[in-house]
Amino acid sequence: xxxxxxxxxxxVQGSSYEDLRxxxxxxxxxxxxxxxxxxxxxxxxxxxxMFAALNWVIPFLPKxxxxxxxxxxxxxxxxxAVGLGIDMFDCSIPTRYxxxxxxxxxxGKLNILNSEFSKDLRPLDxxxxxxxxxxxxRCYIRHLLNMHEITGVxxxxxxxxxxxIKLMERIRTAIEADSYAEFQKQFLTDYNSELLTTL
Ligand SMILES: [Zn+2]
Numbered sequence: 001x002x003x004x005x006x007x008x009x010x011x012v013q014g015s016s017y018e019d020l021r022x023x024x025x026x027x028x029x030x031x032x033x034x035x036x037x038x039x040x041x042x043x044x045x046x047x048x049x050m051f052a053a054l055n056w057v058i059p060f061l062p063k064x065x066x067x068x069x070x071x072x073x074x075x076x077x078x079x080x081a082v083g084l085g086i087d088m089f090d091c092s093i094p095t096r097y098x099x100x101x102x103x104x105x106x107x108g109k110l111n112i113l114n115s116e117f118s119k120d121l122r123p124l125d126x127x128x129x130x131x132x133x134x135x136x137x138r139c140y141i142r143h144l145l146n147m148h149e150i151t152g153v154x155x156x157x158x159x160x161x162x163x164x165i166k167l168m169e170r171i172r173t174a175i176e177a178d179s180y181a182e183f184q185k186q187f188l189t190d191y192n193s194e195l196l197t198t199l
Contacts, residue, residue, distance in 0.1 A: 035066035076193035098156030130162035
């Protein structure tokens with residue numbers, strides 16, 4: 001018995017082997033868990049292998065239970081995985097990428113350490129309403145990162161987390177409006193994502 005509100009997740013394993021993924025999913029389904037996770041992805045394999053594993057497993061997982069893609073991912077990967085039926089994610093990308101100079105925007109990822117931003121007075125993302133984008137410029141944040149000033153990594157992390165939170169809100173809104181396919185296509189187009197061609 002679990003405490004109220006607790007859910008026991010099973011984790012489907014099987015690496016990049018279709019037969020082992022299916023066997024793992026089927027045997028875990030027999031036990032009847034509260035929720036199902038897909039594990040062992042995002043550990044160095046290609047994006048194609050990651051989505052292949054998802055495509056093998058997702059038909060087995062009950063739609064009325066949470067489905068969790070572990071350790072994913074970049075914004076376009078999240079949008080794509082939701083389109084395939086995933087409900088939940090966890091990832092260090094927003095802060096880890098932020099600390100290394102990558103800012104996420106609707107038009108893709110910017111490496112703010114690039115010299116082209118050294119005199120750029122625009123915010124990280126011109127369409128973002130976060131506190132960082134309202135108050136700081138790309139060139140100032142770039143300067144902070146180059147000086148290894150801790151404020152720089154904090155500002156980058158704040159913006160990226162805000163971007164991810166807003167992205168998940170937009171995903172939920174699109175699902176509720178029954179317009180996810182249109183949202184996905186528009187997002188992947190604006191983001192200039194390689195995943196657009198695999199839709
Ligand atoms: Zn922002």
